[in-house]
Amino acid sequence: MAPEPFTIRWGIMATGGIAQAFVEDLLISPASRGVHDVAHKLAAVASSSSKASADAFLEKVKAPAGVKTYGSYRELVNDSDIDVVYVATPHSHHFQNAMLALEAGKNVLCEKAFTVTAAQARKLVETARAKNLFLMEAVWTRYFPLSIKIRELVQSGVLGPVYRVIADNSIGAEGPNGSLDFPNENRMVNPDLAGGALLDLGIYSLTWLFQILYHLQPEAEKEAPRVAAAINKYSTGADETTSIILQFPGHKSQGIALTGLRVSSDVDGQKTAGPAIRIQGPLGEIQVDPPAYRPLKYQIVRKDGGGQIEVVDCSIPADQGRGMYWEADEVARCLRDGQKESKTLPLSESIVIMEVMEEALRQGEIKYPDLITTHVYDPNSPLNTGGR
Numbered sequence: 001m002a003p004e005p006f007t008i009r010w011g012i013m014a015t016g017g018i019a020q021a022f023v024e025d026l027l028i029s030p031a032s033r034g035v036h037d038v039a040h041k042l043a044a045v046a047s048s049s050s051k052a053s054a055d056a057f058l059e060k061v062k063a064p065a066g067v068k069t070y071g072s073y074r075e076l077v078n079d080s081d082i083d084v085v086y087v088a089t090p091h092s093h094h095f096q097n098a099m100l101a102l103e104a105g106k107n108v109l110c111e112k113a114f115t116v117t118a119a120q121a122r123k124l125v126e127t128a129r130a131k132n133l134f135l136m137e138a139v140w141t142r143y144f145p146l147s148i149k150i151r152e153l154v155q156s157g158v159l160g161p162v163y164r165v166i167a168d169n170s171i172g173a174e175g176p177n178g179s180l181d182f183p184n185e186n187r188m189v190n191p192d193l194a195g196g197a198l199l200d201l202g203i204y205s206l207t208w209l210f211q212i213l214y215h216l217q218p219e220a221e222k223e224a225p226r227v228a229a230a231i232n233k234y235s236t237g238a239d240e241t242t243s244i245i246l247q248f249p250g251h252k253s254q255g256i257a258l259t260g261l262r263v264s265s266d267v268d269g270q271k272t273a274g275p276a277i278r279i280q281g282p283l284g285e286i287q288v289d290p291p292a293y294r295p296l297k298y299q300i301v302r303k304d305g306g307g308q309i310e311v312v313d314c315s316i317p318a319d320q321g322r323g324m325y326w327e328a329d330e331v332a333r334c335l336r337d338g339q340k341e342s343k344t345l346p347l348s349e350s351i352v353i354m355e356v357m358e359e360a361l362r363q364g365e366i367k368y369p370d371l372i373t374t375h376v377y378d379p380n381s382p383l384n385t386g387g388r
Contacts, residue, residue: 005036006336009043010328011082011106013073013097015057018111019045019088022138023061025324033320038332040325043083044068046076048386073097073384077104084134084331087111089383090187091194092372095120096383098135102127103379107134109331113199116368118354119375125347127377134334136327136342137350141207143326146295146314150279150286154212158300159281165255167208167277169201169292172264180234180261188261189238191368196238198231198357198366202259204293206244206353208277209255213248215349223250224352231364234261244360266290275299294323 010026012019026040042063047053047070054069070076077085077100085101087094087110095117098110102124114137115121128135141147154162173181173188180189187193188200214222225246234240241260248254265276276290284302288295300310316323330342341347371383378384 002036005030005039006332007039007041008083008332008335009041009081011043011076011079011085012045012057012088013076013085013101014088015045015047015053016088019086020057020061021322022086022088022324022328023057023063025321026328027061027063028321028325030325030329033325035329038329038336040328040332042067043081044070044076044079046070046073048073048089048384072386073100074379077101077106083107083335084109086138091116091199092192092368093383095124095372095375096378096381098124099127099377100379100384102131102133102135103377105131105133107331107335109136109138109327111138113194113203113357114350114354116194116199117373117375118351118358120373121351121354123375123377125351128340128347132340134331134340135347136331136334137345137347138327139203139207139345140324140327141204141293141295142211142345143330144295144314144323145326146288146298146312147211149312149314150288150298151211151216153286153300154279155216158283158302159279159285160283161251161253162212162279162281163253164280165209165212165253165277166258166280167205167256167292168258168265169204169276169290170197170258170260170263170265171201172262172267174262180240184236189234189236189240191237191366192372194368194372195236196234196240196242196361196366197259197261198239198242198360201261202242202244202257203353203357204291205257205259206356208279208288208292209246209257210349210353212279213246213251213253213255214352215345217251221250223248224355225255227356227359227363229360229363231360231366232260233364233366237367239361239364239366242360242364244356246356265292271297
């Protein structure tokens with residue numbers, strides 16, 4: 001008789017769109033995707049605005065009976081029936097919200113972008129380690145079967161040494177009058193919410209650069225890349241188009257990360273425009289279909305392939321959600337095995353990625369308010385209490 005799966009109890013901090021997508025995936029039986037060693041239980045949900053908002057969230061996601069709801073984040077993190085808190089608030093709130101959970105002794109899965117500044121990321125890591133707690137940035141793309149297969153292919157030498165990765169994650173949100181299809185208070189363009197293309201979309205472009213050009217390097221040879229960035233600002237002061245070149249001198253490779261709000265990586269929504277990611281070596285390249293954050297198909301083009309292309313489809317069945325459950329499974333296995341971070345996205349790597357984004361924003365003269373850039377934890381910050 002098979003052993004019972006290791007089950008973890010989740011507390012969900014915030015009730016927006018990303019929280020809804022995550023919880024809907026969390027509620028899909030792991031057995032339906034061939035996972036039998038871990039399982040998930042939705043224990044509690046909190047809204048910073050009201051308990052009624054959390055109650056409405058449970059109705060939206062068709063949650064099972066018995067899930068607790070709270071009208072404050074403080075109540076959530078102090079619930080003894082929760083093993084891990086999923087922080088699903090805007091980037092601007094991540095540092096204060098994740099610190100609130102860590103200080104309450106809770107393990108944390110924090111949405112991307114991890115924080116607004118590298119100093120905040122370092123503080124989160126320092127706190128988690130001091131308290132012997134698990135902490136992970138929720139970059140779901142890393143845990144897709146497609147991403148795992150591509151990392152294995154690169155390691156097998158099918159391309160030879162990888163010298164260049166080009167990745168684009170952009171959306172075509174320009175309206176008829178040249179403005180963007182977002183009100184200025186929308187999180188995509190609002191500096192008060194750390195808005196802009198880079199932290200929201202560009203993190204996925206950088207994910208592809210890092211998981212190939214950084215993550216797969218031997219530990220002793222990993223180096224922080226040199227950064228050159230070009231940024232166009234929107235009228236709100238947020239970045240609307242950002243291009244970053246990363247140079248890794250130690251292994252003679254470069255990465256180009258593109259993101260923007262005016263032109264789309266997948267202009268007609270039919271993949272007609274070609275790959276969003278190209279991973280290139282002397283023996284060929286791997287091309288990944290858009291979107292960069294949820295890739296479901298790739299192809300291998302070999303130098304000696306005679307014009308033949310190997311296409312690999314990694315589609316998710318229509319009734320099997322979006323694929324956010326793979327990162328949840330990783331959290332469960334780490335907690336089961338006593339690991340305090342994920343080997344697939346180590347905390348040190350999340351810090352380096354934050355350092356790259358911070359440097360790109362510095363070069364583009366993008367500035368955010370002190371309230372969301374401070375790395376001084378304040379349990380009574382309006383970011384924790386719903387005051388803003």
